[in-house]
Amino acid sequence: MGEINCSTFTQFAFVGITNNPGMKVTFFTIFLIVYFINLLANLGMIILIRVDPQLHMPMYYFLSHLSFCDLCYSTAIGPKMLVDIFAENKSIPFSGCALQFFVSCVFIDSECLLLAVMAFDRYKAISNPLLYTVSMSSRVCSRLMAGVYTVGIADALIHTTLAFRLCFCGSNEINHFFCDLSPLLLLSCSDTQINELLIFTISGFIELNSIAGVLVSYCYIFLSVLRIHSAEGRFKAFSTCTSHLTAVAIFQGTLLFIYFRPSSSYSPDQDKTTSLFYTLVIPMLNPLIYSLRNKDVKQALEKLKTKRCF
Numbered sequence: 089m090g091e092i093n094c095s096t097f098t099q100f101a102f103v104g105i106t107n108n109p110g111m112k113v114t115f116f117t118i119f120l121i122v123y124f125i126n127l128l129a130n131l132g133m134i135i136l137i138r139v140d141p142q143l144h145m146p147m148y149y150f151l152s153h154l155s156f157c158d159l160c161y162s163t164a165i166g167p168k169m170l171v172d173i174f175a176e177n178k179s180i181p182f183s184g185c186a187l188q189f190f191v192s193c194v195f196i197d198s199e200c201l202l203l204a205v206m207a208f209d210r211y212k213a214i215s216n217p218l219l220y221t222v223s224m225s226s227r228v229c230s231r232l233m234a235g236v237y238t239v240g241i242a243d244a245l246i247h248t249t250l251a252f253r254l255c256f257c258g259s260n261e262i263n264h265f266f267c268d269l270s271p272l273l274l275l276s277c278s279d280t281q282i283n284e285l286l287i288f289t290i291s292g293f294i295e296l297n298s299i300a301g302v303l304v305s306y307c308y309i310f311l312s313v314l315r316i317h318s319a320e321g322r323f324k325a326f327s328t329c330t331s332h333l334t335a336v337a338i339f340q341g342t343l344l345f346i347y348f349r350p351s352s353s354y355s356p357d358q359d360k361t362t363s364l365f366y367t368l369v370i371p372m373l374n375p376l377i378y379s380l381r382n383k384d385v386k387q388a389l390e391k392l393k394t395k396r397c398f
Contacts (some may be wrong), residue, residue, distance in 0.1 A: 097256050100185050100275075102262045104176040105169070105360060122368050123166045131374035133385075140388040146224040147213065148208045148385075151378060153233055154335075155231045157202060158371035163366045164188050165266045168278035172265065182252070182301040185267040189359040190248045192266070196258070197294055198240035200343065203336050204301030205232050210332060211305040214325050215312040245314055250286065254278040263356045268363065271356065295343060302336055331378045338373065 105115055137152040165188065172178040180188070193214045213220045249281070251269060257277035264271040269287065273280045313325045346362050379385045 097180050097182055097260045099179045099260065100267070100272075101261045101347050102172055102180065102265055103261060103356075104172050104178050105364070106173075106264050112173050116170060119166070119173075119364075119368060120170055122372050123162065123170065124168070125376075126158070126368065126372035127381070129372060130159040133375040133379065134159075136385070136388055136392065139265050139270075140391065142384060142391075143388055146209050146221075147206075149229050150209055150233075152203060153236075154199065154202055154206070155375055157195040157199040158374055160201075161192045162368055162371040164195075169265045169368075170204065175344040180267065185262075185272075186248055187253045189251070189267040189272070190244045192268075193244035193247055194237075194240045195341075196240075196366075197243050198236050198292075199339065200294055200298045201236045201239060202233075203332070203339060204298040204305070205236060206332055207302040207305035207309075209338070211308050211312070213328070214309050239294065243294060246286060247283070248291060251282050254280065254283070264360060264363070266363070266367070268359075271357065295340070299340055302340075302395055306333075333381060334377050335374055339366065339370055342370065 106112065132312050133155040137148045168180070168188070195348050199325050212223050215221070247269060251272055254276040255278040256275075259275065262271050262275065267282070300305060309325075316322045316325060317369065340363055342362060346359065346366070357393055379389070
């Protein structure tokens with residue numbers, strides 16, 4: 089068996105969202121608005137939590153990091169995707185592709201784990217509200233976030249290192265709008281079994297542990313709520329969890345669909361549509377979900393508006 093003739097690619101090229109000229113203006117307008125709202129809403133949430141003392145609580149500390157993760161991975165992908173809609177040359181340098189994948193992987197993994205940490209935070213707040221600020225001290229919160237980012241960086245380093253050491257033969261055209269692992273592996277003429285195995289083991293471990301953490305936390309939350317005698321108290325306890333549950337359902341459901349479906353059902357066009365949803369739409373929805381359904385955030389916004397008026 090002869091040796092594989094590895095091509096030395098200096099760049100990759102994206103197929104992009106669409107090659108239909110009639111749809112380019114529509115797609116650009118829609119996704120520019122989505123990215124602008126995403127940028128404004130997440131930056132606004134981070135700044136609001138930092139400047140308002142009422143929001144200096146563990147729940148909002150984690151929420152500010154959720155907005156930070158959303159902002160980072162959507163910005164790693166969104167601007168390049170928007171430029172490429174009208175660009176004739178949709179190329180990206182080899183190192184740029186590796187960096188884009190690394191950054192998006194770090195913050196998507198981090199968000200996945202962060203949602204589990206936020207469920208644990210809700211359990212602590214509801215099960216024993218008097219000791220909440222003690223059990224979820226700033227030191228504990230910082231350590232939890234350090235753990236979240238460490239796992240995200242480690243997973244991204246493993247996937248990035250192994251993926252970008254592969255041999256790439258023939259076409260350098262990635263059938264996607266950003267450097268994602270599945271379409272990238274399709275270009276390789278090396279054996280990608282190790283890469284595919286690690287996607288299912290490491291990424292699967294992170295995903296399943298995150299889901300398990302959320303489920304266990306909410307089981308304990310449910311038991312804690314049953315001990316509350318008043319209907320008003322039960323409603324108030326559950327209402328603090330609805331925003332988080334909505335965010336978990338949308339984010340985790342999308343990731344499970346993309347990365348844990350059978351390879352026989354892989355469709356590039358379907359993959360692009362789903363990826364657009366979790367890379368641009370979900371980061372836009374998260375701050376809106378938390379601001380529209382959260383009394384403290386709405387009060388902080390009203391106070392900010394009042395200060396600006398005077």
